[in-house]
Amino acid sequence: MSAFTSTFALVRKDVHSELRTRYALNALIMFVVTAVATILFALRSDQPTSSVLSGLYWVVVFFTAMSGLSRTFVSEEERGTTMTLQLVASPSTVYFAKLIFNTALTFSMTIAVTILYMAVFSNAFVIKTLSIFIGTVVLGSLGFASASTIIAAIVAKANTRGTLYPVLSFPILIVLLMTVMGATTKALDGEDLSTALGDFQILVGYFLAMTGGSYLLFDYVWKD
Amino acid sequence: MKFVKYGSIILITFILIAGIAIPLSPTPHSWLQFPVIPGLEEKARNILFHVPIAWTTVVAFLVGTYYGFRYLKTKDIEYDIKSVSSAGLGFLFCFLATITGALWAKFSWGSFWNWDPRETSIFILLLIYGAYFALRSALDTDEKRATLSAVYSIIAGITVPFFIFVMPRILSGLHPGAKGDPDGAGPVVQLKMSPNMLVIFLLGLLGFTLLYVWLLNIRVRLAKLEYKRSIDQS
Numbered sequence: 028m029s030a031f032t033s034t035f036a037l038v039r040k041d042v043h044s045e046l047r048t049r050y051a052l053n054a055l056i057m058f059v060v061t062a063v064a065t066i067l068f069a070l071r072s073d074q075p076t077s078s079v080l081s082g083l084y085w086v087v088v089f090f091t092a093m094s095g096l097s098r099t100f101v102s103e104e105e106r107g108t109t110m111t112l113q114l115v116a117s118p119s120t121v122y123f124a125k126l127i128f129n130t131a132l133t134f135s136m137t138i139a140v141t142i143l144y145m146a147v148f149s150n151a152f153v154i155k156t157l158s159i160f161i162g163t164v165v166l167g168s169l170g171f172a173s174a175s176t177i178i179a180a181i182v183a184k185a186n187t188r189g190t191l192y193p194v195l196s197f198p199i200l201i202v203l204l205m206t207v208m209g210a211t212t213k214a215l216d217g218e219d220l221s222t223a224l225g226d227f228q229i230l231v232g233y234f235l236a237m238t239g240g241s242y243l244l245f246d247y248v249w250k251d
Numbered sequence: 252m253k254f255v256k257y258g259s260i261i262l263i264t265f266i267l268i269a270g271i272a273i274p275l276s277p278t279p280h281s282w283l284q285f286p287v288i289p290g291l292e293e294k295a296r297n298i299l300f301h302v303p304i305a306w307t308t309v310v311a312f313l314v315g316t317y318y319g320f321r322y323l324k325t326k327d328i329e330y331d332i333k334s335v336s337s338a339g340l341g342f343l344f345c346f347l348a349t350i351t352g353a354l355w356a357k358f359s360w361g362s363f364w365n366w367d368p369r370e371t372s373i374f375i376l377l378l379i380y381g382a383y384f385a386l387r388s389a390l391d392t393d394e395k396r397a398t399l400s401a402v403y404s405i406i407a408g409i410t411v412p413f414f415i416f417v418m419p420r421i422l423s424g425l426h427p428g429a430k431g432d433p434d435g436a437g438p439v440v441q442l443k444m445s446p447n448m449l450v451i452f453l454l455g456l457l458g459f460t461l462l463y464v465w466l467l468n469i470r471v472r473l474a475k476l477e478y479k480r481s482i483d484q485s
Contacts, residue, residue, distance in 0.1 A: 178406075202410055
């Protein structure tokens with residue numbers, strides 16, 4: 028099998044096992060709903076500004092990702108399937124399969140949050156520049172997944188997985204978070220696409236640097 | 252090591268005395284007078300301590316990451332000992348740089364913390380060190396601990412260029428070299444110091460770096476002895 032087909036075979040395996048239990052999906056959706064409801068209770072009838080809303084948007088995405096994305100590697104450890112994966116696939120194949128799966132999960136999470144935000148903040152959360160918003164969400168999801176995949180692989184080998192994951196991820200993700208928050212504010216304020224090109228460059232650079240670094244280092248994490 | 256030890260003691264004693272004792276003068280005309288910088292006045296003396304400490308923090312971080320990288324290449328536990336010793340010192344210097352910086356910010360800019368790009372960066376560096384030591388305490392075998400913490404420090408090192416080059420462009424700041432600085436934003440701050448201050452400043456950089464090398468040497472020797480004892484006992 029070529030690297031390409033085996034990567035997609037692994038992604039398919041992850042999707043199948045996810046659809047069988049729907050553990051991550053259900054937990055993530057419930058997490059998003061609870062987080063947005065908490066924000067609604069806190070804001071009551073206030074009209075939040077666009078920068079507050081875009082900040083809260085990515086806060087919800089960050090904590091949802093932190094509660095769910097480590098599953099990709101932790102579940103392999105828990106089910107004892109790590110050894111099998113090490114035998115059947117090369118480390119880079121495993122890494123890229125998990126990266127694709129996590130990107131898909133993050134992206135569907137941002138879609139869920141967007142739909143929910145548009146429903147509950149129908150006056151304030153209006154996307155005026157769609158191109159900036161789509162670019163931010165797509166590149167932001169890629170960057171999010173690239174950093175959180177390698178951290179998930181590290182955390183899966185540790186004892187206290189649940190609490191350690193956000194602690195390790197936050198300092199790595201903060202540059203990305205600041206950039207996407209700024210870009211989302213621009214999308215809500217209806218600024219021109221050209222104002223966000225610098226942010227997109229940062230996001231692309233972040234994604235490439237993280238994926239490249241993780242690809243080179245994954246061998247050391249994956250093999251015991 | 253003798254050179255490093257006495258060098259750091261002499262240099263730091265010298266800059267402590269010189270940095271505090273040399274008087275300010277609006278029209279400096281001898282080597283024993285500092286110029287008055289409008290807006291900073293006596294507070295300008297802190298640059299001789301705060302900046303060398305912050306510089307040492309960066310050196311300690313880079314050395315720790317480098318030894319982590321060497322560990323991954325060779326799997327020699329000695330490199331992990333060096334890496335974690337350097338990280339511990341980096342954490343100490345990072346903490347000192349935060350304290351000296353916050354005090355300076357209080358008296359020059361009005362509040363202890365302003366979330367300026369450099370302040371944000373050093374806060375994240377503190378978080379990275381916190382996460383690094385939390386990760387180490389959560390792993391039980393020596394080999395796993397060494398490998399995974401080395402990987403984490405390299406991953407954290409990848410984000411450092413973003414702090415240096417990108418952060419000053421996102422946030423407006425108060426430090427020199429930030430967005431809106433008349434001398435231009437950028438990672439390289441132009442040094443516009445009077446020559447006698449510059450000499451003391453550069454000696455301070457050297458002195459604190461030597462202090463770091465000396466402390467690292469002591470910590471590595473101690474950590475090696477502790478490691479040997481834990482091997483003998485088990």
